[in-house]
Amino acid sequence: MCEFCNGKKKKIENGYTYGRAYIESTNYGYCYKLCYDNSGEEYGEGEFEINYCPICGRKLV
Known part of the structure; x- marks a missing residue:
């Protein structure tokens, strides 16, 4: 189990x-579900269902 799939929020950087x-x-x-937001909740957020951890x-x- 990685630190991402144990439920902790992970900071992501995109440009x-x-x-x-x-x-x-x-x-x-x-x-x-994988929940995400862009730029500190200023511009947008979303979520989608997943079955596997995208990191590990x-x-x-």
Whole structure:
């Protein structure tokens, strides 16, 4: 398990902007979602469902 898939927020850098990304379980509890924001929550945010950690590849259960 890496520090990203244990639920801690990870700072991400993309060119000149900074943001945060983290993994959390959905309200239903059967899948997980990757939540992210761009530039310190100033411009946009989003989320999508995932089954595997994008950093280490571990299956999220």
